[in-house]
Amino acid sequence: MSDQATGKTEQSNLSYKDKVVIITGGSKGIGRGCATVFCRAGAVVVICARNISDGERVADELTRTCSGNCVFHQCDVTEPQQIKDLIDWTISKYGRLDCLINNAGYAPTARPIDDFSIEDFKDLLQLNLVSYFAACKFALPHLRKTSGCIINMSSLVGVIGNKHYSTYVTTKGGINALTKTLAIDEAENGVRVNAVCPAVVVTPLYEMARDKADDPQAYVNWSSSWHWLNRPATIEEIGNVCLFLASDAASFITGVELPVSGGAELGYGIKTEMPMTISL
Numbered sequence: 001m002s003d004q005a006t007g008k009t010e011q012s013n014l015s016y017k018d019k020v021v022i023i024t025g026g027s028k029g030i031g032r033g034c035a036t037v038f039c040r041a042g043a044v045v046v047i048c049a050r051n052i053s054d055g056e057r058v059a060d061e062l063t064r065t066c067s068g069n070c071v072f073h074q075c076d077v078t079e080p081q082q083i084k085d086l087i088d089w090t091i092s093k094y095g096r097l098d099c100l101i102n103n104a105g106y107a108p109t110a111r112p113i114d115d116f117s118i119e120d121f122k123d124l125l126q127l128n129l130v131s132y133f134a135a136c137k138f139a140l141p142h143l144r145k146t147s148g149c150i151i152n153m154s155s156l157v158g159v160i161g162n163k164h165y166s167t168y169v170t171t172k173g174g175i176n177a178l179t180k181t182l183a184i185d186e187a188e189n190g191v192r193v194n195a196v197c198p199a200v201v202v203t204p205l206y207e208m209a210r211d212k213a214d215d216p217q218a219y220v221n222w223s224s225s226w227h228w229l230n231r232p233a234t235i236e237e238i239g240n241v242c243l244f245l246a247s248d249a250a251s252f253i254t255g256v257e258l259p260v261s262g263g264a265e266l267g268y269g270i271k272t273e274m275p276m277t278i279s280l
Helices: 029-040 052-065 080-094 118-146 166-189 204-212 216-224 235-246
Strands: 020-024 044-049 069-074 099-102 149-153 192-198 257-260
Touching (some): 044 052, 149 235, 166 192
Parallel strands (some): 020 044
């Protein structure tokens, strides 16, 4: 079976040597995939998360095994002052910032709007959207000096919608809107701003749902069938896309909502049972 069919990926040949990138939520899931890819490409990678032991362990592992360098700085992105402190600390330590990857976020379990409280929605907005706004605001003065870039981790559902995910989809749609308007505003400053919109990715949240299923393999088969490539993405595949967008190879790309979806949005999906038998 080919590497493409199994989802295995080779190390990218793009270089980000000696450039500095901040990745929020970088200790697990897609954030860790991004940190791994950028660290392999020679970057100085600053990851942040709330959990100190997880963050320090990942930073140490990547520094030992990759050509770049990874460091951890504790940050709760629901607190804007902590985001500012993260960016200020990075600048004081490394003197520059070339890329910001806004990634930290959460997807609640699916349920109708009746079962979400107003506070549920406010809390998710703070985590998934306000934190992105704050990080962009605090990082941009430094990114303008390096003609750097911002990559906002969105979701395919922020473009196409999803049943019983009203709060989550709204935050992701807001990320896409923020991406496009900042791309317009910052073009004159040489800063590119793009959004990455994955479909299903094998993250700890995915693995938790899979393991809780009555039949884990049936869950994998079911979720894989949403994509024409018939599998979910790996975290490093998403990281490779982000490295491409951050690199000079993507120097004329800004303001896009890039689906990294295995074709999940292509073609009609079955929404209801066929109401009658049709003879052809």
